Amino acid sequence: MAPNATGIQGLDHDRLIGLCLSLLDMASVVLHPGGSLLCKTWAGSLSQRFQKRLTEEFQNTRTVKPTASRKESSEVYLLATQYCRRKGSVKP
Secondary structure, eight states: OOOOSSSSSHHHHHHHHHHHHHHHHHHHOOTTTTTTTEEEEOOOOTTTHHHHHHHHEEEEEEEOOOTTTTTTTTTTEEHHHHHHHOOOOOOO
């Protein structure tokens, strides 16, 4: 999934992180304990907020930059593995 790009870097970043956060909110419904999540993002002001949430809900997180990605590109992939529900998170 990806949001429609506007060409306004800050707005596009905010929308993409919003989409990633929504996906993370769904984790308790779609992921089993031990599951993984991979999100493509662009480095920006809200990236740390998303990374913090990942570290709260997954045992392992890391940033991955594929070799095929241009060096000057701000795109990164955040890989989170070993899902463990947050305390207070209830599976519907």
